[in-house]
Amino acid sequence: MAMIREVSVSELACSPRLNFLIRELELLYEQMDRKYEAAAAHYGFCCTGCAxxxxxxxxxxxxxxxxxxxxxxxxxxxxxxxxxxxxxAVQYAESLRQAQNRSQQVPFRMMCPLNQQGLCLLYAFRPMICRLHGIPHELAPPGRPKVVFGQGCPAFDSTCGHHPYHRFDRTPFYSRMSVLESELKELLGIAGKTKKTVAHMLIHDMVRINEIS
Ligand code: SF4
Incomplete structure (x- = not known):
């Protein structure tokens, strides 16, 4: 019989059962960082912060x-x-909630709770999108016939936007991430999906898992 149980994310973070997957994620992040740096170097792009x-x-x-x-x-x-x-993080989540209630057309902008004086407190642990954002890229989403191309950030455009596109394909990173996520969900019995800002990842601590008894 399947029972639903809630497990603490902090507990999972130090569980030896997940060491293998955590190591695979670190390897994937290293690969992303290397490819990103090579593409950025090709353009001569260096992020030094911007408005x-x-x-x-x-x-x-x-x-x-x-x-x-x-x-x-x-x-x-x-x-x-x-x-x-x-x-x-709590202030961030509340501001986002209020902005969503107002359903304004302008995009919500507020500093990530992990950013202190321009630096990420958890730089080595930052998520994939924080690593890939900034330079022009392409992605072949599964099940879709067309490759999607994305622009660089405004800082990139103002300094390097005149250069021709240098191929930076996010697809292998997304594909590998998807495989690792599936392995984790199977190992733990997680059935649902997650969609969280960094703020919500810091506030919430419970994941629902299916336990077969
Ligand atoms: S987690 Fe990402 S968005 Fe937050 S401070 Fe670090 S790099 Fe910036």
Whole structure:
């Protein structure tokens, strides 16, 4: 008989059962970083921060594996820093909720709770989109006939936008992430999906799993 149980993300983050998948995720992130750096170097693009800081963008993250990994990093911070960041995360979540209720047409922009004085507190643990954002790219979404092309960020456009496109294909990263996520869900018995901002990943701590008895 299948029973639904809630498990703490912090507990999962230190579970030895997940070591293999965490290591695979780290390898994937290393691969992304290398490919991103090579593509950025090709253009001579170097992010030194800008007014449109991408940490102000409301990104949603869709994998439990990244959620668990981010919390693994968060749990290494001191309790004082964790409490401060959580407080900002709660404010962020409330501001987003209010903005969604107003259903304004302008995109929600607010600094990510992990950004302190322009630096990411959990740089080594940051999610995939934080690593890939900024340079022009392409993606072949599964089941769709066409490759989708994406632009660089405003800082890229203003400094390197005149260069011809240099191929940066996100597809292998998304595909590998999808495989790792499926393995995690199968291992833990997670049936649902996740869609969270970094703020929500820091505030919430429970994942629902199916337990077969
Ligand atoms: S996780 Fe780090 S890199 Fe990503 S938006 Fe937040 S502060 Fe920026």
């Amino acid at each position: 449109q800081n991408c940490c102000l963008t409301r990104f949603y993250h869709h994998t439990f594996l990244e959620y668990i990994f981010l919390r693994k990093g968060f749990d290494l911070l001191s309790e004082t820093v964790q409490a401060d960041v959580r407080q900002v």
